[in-house]
Amino acid sequence: MCLAVGAGYAALLYSKKAPWSQAVNLGLAALRFVLVSLLCWLLLGPIFRRDTTSQEAPTVVLAVDDSRSVPLYSPDSTALRNTLRGLDGLAERLRQAGYAVQLRTLDTVAPAQVARVRFQQSATNLDALLTDLQDSYQGRNLAAVVLASDGLANQGRPPVYADFSYPIYPVALGDTVPRRDLRVTDLRYNRVAFAGNRFPLEAEIGYDGFPRGGTATVLLRENGRVLERRQVALSPNQRLQRTRFLLSAAAPGKHRYEVLVEAQPGEFTQLNNTRNAYIEVVKGRLRVLLAGAAPHPDLKALRTALLGNDNFDVTLVLPGIEPLRAQQDYDVAILHQLPSRTGEGRDVLNYVRSRRLPALYILGAQSDLAAYNGLGTGLRVSGGTGAEVAPVVNGNFTRFTLDADAQARVADYPAVPVAATDAQVGGGAEVILRQQQGRTRTARPLLLVAGPAGQRQATLLTEGSWQWRLHEAATHPDDRAPAYDGLITRLLQLLTQDSRRKRLDVYPTQDAFNTPDDVTLGVETYNAVFERVYDQQISLTLTDEQNRPRTFRFTNRPNGGPLRLGPLPGGVYRYTARATVAGQAQEDRGELLVQEQQLEAGAAHADHNALYQLAQRSGGRLYYPQQLQQLEQQLLQAKFKPVIYSQEELKDLIDEPWLFLLLVLLASAEWAIRRYSGSI
Structure with a gap:
């Protein structure tokens, strides 16, 4: 058909008498025939197949x-x-x-x-x-x-x-013959102690190369001061001994205790002779009111997460089952599907409002969304139960951070139904988790927090978070669910932060850092009406346990991220931050913990x-x-x-650049011949 169109077009154009010779006329007709035929063919959208092959050599990785x-x-x-x-x-x-x-x-x-x-x-x-x-x-x-x-x-x-899926050929390095060595192999202690109480610290001492036995001296020190000294017998028939110290919890704050076994002649290394215990002394447990409209797996997951932390005391309230004790005081509340459609738990809501308690609201199918919208939580919701969504950590949230392993675990959590199809975030609210639907990450909130210090309110828009903890515990049976538990405990700690309204607020982004970590501090500045302001010049003095100061100067920028101090040696650090906000001097103090871990010297x-x-x-x-x-x-x-890969590619012929050049050449040749022969 394309040839017929081309032939007809050429015949119609060049059948009349022309001022040039017959040979030139036939040549021009041929050029027009080829040009029009090609154009008609290209209008049909022809494609061609291209087969390419590549070869990949076998790879050997030296790890x-x-x-x-x-x-x-x-x-x-x-x-x-x-x-x-x-x-x-x-x-x-x-x-x-x-x-x-x-x-x-x-x-x-x-x-x-x-x-x-x-x-x-x-x-x-x-x-x-x-x-x-x-x-x-x-x-x-x-x-x-x-x-x-x-x-x-x-x-x-x-x-x-x-x-x-590949064979591994290990090349064995190092020596398997135990050498003479004393080491602190483990420390057992509670990471939280209460001021005025006594608490135990048990040290496990490992040893090799002492065939005749002997004794080892074990010291317990704080800030270089020896608190206690013990003699441990090294039995030739054993390789481990334990000794127990009993300490008194001093002033509230973070404390580092050093357990040292004194070196003996002939030890091949002293790197493993010391271990540190990091203990936080607190005034008392954080009292949590955990209330729900009805029994639910979420309540068990939340209670388990909190009871795994010695810093929390949890009271469960269920209408008709576990009544509220109005005479009891609480520091923070978790309200599961309260307010509810059935009206259950009104006494709990009235108690929380009258005491102005910080609260975490968990919305679900039984939540009264209209009543919730009247609570002023920084979020307005509408619509019924939405699609299933997975959580995604908001990287711009800096009030606390999750480490890379915890973020990877959160990213692996299963999708759960969201309680509302529409959510409008108010001013001042900060999103902690966003919603991911399928492979699409959205800006819609799944977990957020709003309000000033001491009166903060948080909202979780799903009643399926119990599935997250169950999934994490199933996929990581060795360490239960630290990502879920850490998220809940740190959220409650954020809700109950000091209610004094500070215009300069500097805080560690993690409870504790390890020596390889990049130590980061969150920084917030406020004007006289407690609106966030930026571009403030801030000076921070960091002091280590030897009272050696280091000074950092920086400017907080919108979306500028936390202040990065870089890796620090192990220890308890105290900091003082100063800034002039709207002409008034502001100051904030705090402390941070960097844990030193001698992991590489722990074996014999x-x-x-x-x-x-x-x-x-x-x-x-x-x-x-x-x-x-x-x-x-x-x-x-x-x-x-080697592996040979073959790939088939289908491509539109019209995309070939050489074909465009051919068409231009044909048209140009016809035009040039006609021009030269005396007619256009």
């Missing part, structure tokens, strides 16, 4: 445990460096054989060569390293992983219990048995540094094959 324990438990540093150079040689020969070789370490950025690895990581999470490799190379040609490690993992789940020797089990479970084999040549032969004899 190096660059934690501090590797050189600590390697008696010969020269032999360790020779092993690293041997791994570089192995990588080069594998590349020459056609393999792709990649280097990974516990650090996020790996050096170009194994010999340049610096063993500086303060913790070892082999499971995270190996799981990240599995995720990164999913669907790709990952042939094998060579893991150079001492087998000591002190974070994450034990990798021997995980299933990996390397754990090659764990590496052997990991190799057996994954289909690999354990090798030692002197067996790198056998490892190379094993990898080469496996004859891992």
Whole structure:
């Protein structure tokens, strides 16, 4: 059809008598025929198929445990460096054989060569390293992983219990022979104590290399001052001894107690001779009124989360089952589906309003939304039960923060039904969790807080949060549900913050930081009518336990994030912040805790048995540094094959640039010939 259109068009145009020769006329007709035929064909939208193939060489990953324990438990540093150079040689020969070789370490950025690895990581999470490799190379040609490690993992789940889709060939580093050593292996204590009470602290002392026994001196110190001294017998038939201290809780605040076992001659390291206990002394428990319109799984989840923290005292109230004791005082209330459609729990609502208690409202199918809208919580809701949504942490919320692990757990929570289809956030309200519907993240709130200090109100727009705690406990059976529990406890602590209305408010974004963490402080400034103001010059003096001050100066910006102090050594720090707001000097004081963890020196020797089990479970084999040549032969004899990928691509012909040029060329040629021959 396209050819017929082209032929007809050319015949119609060039059948008349022309001022040029017959040959030129036929040539022009041919050009017009081809041009019109091509245009008609392109109008039909032709497509063509393009098949492309690519080849991916088999990849071998050299995963190096660059934690501090590797050189600590390697008696010969020269032999360790020779092993690293041997791994570089192995990588080069594998590349020459056609393999792709990649280097990974516990650090996020790996050096170009194994010999340049610096063993500086303060913790070892082999499971995270190996799981990240599995995720990164999913669907790709990952042939094998060579893991150079001492087998000591002190974070994450034990990798021997995980299933990996690739064979692992461990290279065992370090020495498995116990050397003479004394160490504080564990401290057992309650993290919260009440002022004026006495509380126990139990220290576990591990030892090796004392065949004739002996005694060890254990000291308990605070701020360098020895509080108590104990003598512990080192029985030759045991490797652990325990000793118990009884302390008196001093003034409220954060306290660090140091347990030290004095070094003895011949110990191979003193890094593990000290451990710190971090205890917060409080005036009393936070009294929580937990009330619901009816029995519900949420109530059990919330009660369990709070009772796991010694800082909370929980009273459950259910209309007709557990009545309200009006003579009892509370610090904060959790109101589950109150106010309710049935009118249950009016006495609880009246009690909360009359006492002006901070409250967390949890909305559900039985909530009276109209009555809730009259409470002035900073949120107005309407509509019935909405679609199921999953929680997403709002990264702009800085009154408290969740660490990366907790945020990952929250992101994995199941979707739950939201209590209202429409939610309007009022001025001054801050969103903690947003709603995610399917794969779409929305700006709609799921959990928010509003109001001034001492009168804050929070709202959770779902009655399904019990599913979050259940899911977290099921997927992380070793540590229950710290993300859910931490979110609830920190929310209540935020609601009950000091009711004094401070115009300069500086606060730690976490209850406690670890030494590798970036220490951050939230900063808020207010004008005379307690409206948030920004661009204020603030000076902060941070003082450590030796009374050494450091000064920071900064300006708080809208959406500027918290003040970042960077990693700090372990200890209790006190800070004083000063600013001039609207011509008036303002000051705020507080303290923060940085926990020092000597994780890498907690063992007595390397754990090659764990590496052997990991190799057996994954289909690999354990090798030692002197067996790198056998490892190379094993990898080469496996004859891992490259993977060929074929991809079919359908493309519109009209998108080809050369076709456009051809059309322009045909039209230009016809125009030029006609012009040259004396007619346009």
